[in-house]
Amino acid sequence: MSGPNDNYDPKQVAALSAEALEAMVADAEAAFAAATTTADLKAARLAHVGEKSPIALANREIGALPPAARKDAGQRMGRARGQLNAALAARQADVESAELEAALASESVDVTLPVALAPEGAIHPITGLMDLMSDVFVAMGWEVAEGPEVEAEWLNFDALNIGRDHPARGESDTIFVAPAGVHRVLRTHTSPVQIRSLLERPLPVYVVCPGTVYRADEFDATHVPVFHQIEGLVVDKGITMAHLKGTLDHLAQAMFGDVRTRFRPNYFPFTEPSAEMDLECFVCHGASVGNPDAPCRTCRSEGWIEWGGCGVVNPRVLTAAGIDPEEYTGFAFGMGIERTLMFRNNAADMRDMVEGDVRFSRALKGEAR
Structure with missing residues (x-):
């Protein structure tokens, strides 16, 4: 990672450009939408929001920018990360709701059936x-x-x-x-x-x-x-x-x-x-x-x-x-x-x-x- 450079143009840093951040958000939202289970969603979160995700690596570049450029890049990064967090939370709620409904359907009990209240015995x-x-x-x-x-x-x-x-x-x-x-x-x-x-x-x-x-x-x-x-x-x-x-x-x-x-x-x-x-x-x-x-x-x-x-x-x-x-x-x-x-x-x-x-x-x- 390079040191501060007063002549550094943030628009020339590909990872921090508006187009790159929009592409990262789009890829992450697509991955979140494709996840149908909690395990799938966890893998998508780690890939697109985790410490080694593209957006996390791009966020580290902000510190190397000159003070005048950090504000603009930080705002773009904040908006991008906010979109990702909102998309992840919405998808997590949908996935958990779907899994709960599936579990309730598979474990449903017909309360009208007679219930054995004691262990079954046997004629000696x-x-x-x-x-x-x-x-x-x-x-x-x-x-x-x-x-x-x-x-x-x-x-x-x-x-x-x-x-x-x-x-x-x-x-x-x-x-x-x-x-x-x-x-x-x-x-x-x-x-x-x-x-x-x-x-x-x-x-x-x-x-x-x-x-x-x-x-x-x-x-x-x-x-x-x-x-x-x-x-x-x-x-x-x-x-x-x-x-x-x-x-x-x-x-x-x-x-x-x-x-x-x-x-x-x-x-x-x-x-x-x-x-x-x-x-x-x-x-x-x-x-x-x-x-x-x-x-x-x-x-x-x-x-x-x-x-x-x-x-x-x-x-x-x-x-x-x-x-x-x-x-x-x-x-x-x-x-x-x-x-x-x-x-x-x-x-x-x-x-x-x-x-x-x-x-x-x-x-x-x-x-x-």
Whole structure:
């Protein structure tokens, strides 16, 4: 930058001429008008009004002019910069208004629509699975039967041929309702509902009994003191073990798809003959049996997983309900709902089902019908 020069003619300085300043203003106004967003306008401002813009560089030349010429050049520069500031402010107001309108349009809310005032819940998977399993039997023409959870000891044990000295009647397994003389318990299975059905319904009887049951069990990954069962009972003329096998195979396919099943002999006081129903392991499909190189933790390399108990109704149970075992026969079965849920979803810890975390229910909401 040169020093003061009394002979300096400001009209000969191109950057400070009226034509040059008008061209700078015109270019800046065109850039401002072309900006459609705040970011674009900021870039145009820096290019035409910023410290390194043409008009800022021209403004620095005024100081090098002689005093007589500075006034004229300063007035021209002031008018030019005033025009730029006014044009920039007007365009900034237009751009901000347009952006605000676009934001309001994209974020508009229809206040007439219903609003969820609370987080969405979900049917508990246990409840949903009980309904789903009950539907399988309702579709076959069966009825759903229910009964009280505080049950008479006679209905919970004696009528089911469970003798006084049976281990299941001890306090280590059964929760008795005080005082002891009332002979009432928290039902240990839903089998009392079957006895009530035989006492209250006309023959033949085809009922399925889902519900909550209670045991004096520890609370851990595979046991809870309050859990759920679904039991079925058929009493009719000519009922055999083959009818039982066909019924449970149909239930297994409805719950697990194309799965193999088997009956394994067992003992229950209320059925004779009795069996455990096993499902083919859905992890190894039997490939781990006798194969130490590929053990299966799910079935413990046995190839089968226990699902529930079943059998032909013991004649003593029919007699306790006032039914002639020479004329009628039947079958009964019982499965744990939690166990079925674990099989269907590979759930590892039964405690997740009772802790009340809605995320567990949402994750398995497919169990609800």
